[in-house]
Amino acid sequence: MTRIGLIRHGITEWNSLGKAQGVSDIPLNETGRKQASDIGDRLLLEERWDILITSDLSRAIETANIIGSKIGLPISHIDKRVREINCGEIEGTTEEQRIKKWGSEWRNIELGMEKFEDVSNRGVDFLNDIACTNEGKRILVVSHGALIGLTLQKLLPQKFPQTYIDNTSITILNKKEDKWKCALYNCTRHLN
Template sequence: MATTIGLIRHGVTEWNNLSKAQGISDIPLNEEGVEQATALAKRLSSEEWDVIFSSNLTRARQTAEIIQQCLGVPVFNDERIREIDCGLIEGTTEEERITRWGANWREQTLGMEDLKMVAKRGLTFLEKLIKEYVDKRILVISHGALIGLSLQHLLPQHFQKTYIDNTSITILDAVNHTKSIDEFIVVSNY
């Protein structure tokens, strides 16, 4: 047996539909997001999972609570797996960012959390899980940038882009029963 981690991005929100940067803004799921989380929960109910960890932001917590209702396992909220802090760009669309800061807005800091620090935060959390939950099956409900950046740094050969679909799940297994973050393999990504 191995430690298995299922990384799940929260269900969709109105800001997702409007293409607004959410960051740490506390935006709830919309009706579609609730339906997505419910469908995922039904699919996961045929599998064995031991525990759920969720970002403390509402959209992730709502997704986790819907899944928890089907699985009946404990949920723990953790701010370490919350989304990237997008600083000044939160609540804006790409068009609004270009209007305000120009086409090269990505080259400015604008109060955004450093991408490498986001990945480090995600990887540190995953490493903690594999050390503390040996041979367990763990769901982690988080956010697109945190999951995508973490996977890109952990498994660059599998993840060239950081975009993660809402309510998609990426299953990671620890290899060789080690407690090293470098010993993960991707089992599936759907």
């Protein structure tokens, strides 16, 4: 069995302000660093991991480095396939600003956003590839909310018609004999 722990990066200033981040390279804030430290402490106590992979965006890399320092595991690979959805022109804006600029139907306007299907396809391709090349391993992946959520919806549509992924939550997937199962979803008990 291959086990993959999907972790959303710690919170950033833009997350706190409700701004769309997408591929804008926004660093963690102090709360985000504390969250990353907290999940690192939790992971150290709960189970051993073999491999640590992260998105190429700094908020994910910083989260992975903090976790890795806690569990004694360096980042083994940085992978662009698990970077956040490209939000095009809406990056750096709040919902209120989007409505003011483009109207309440802004989601129906072509604003350069990456298509959800493209995001979920690259997420599923990544999971299948990483599970195949690391069969029987326990792999932590630090990524982003939309990427994780859309990937889960594509991979396990019956279980995940909708998703919400909290900062530094962990979702655990197991793959055995070409079947994916979700053992844990969006868990943040380390933040309480």
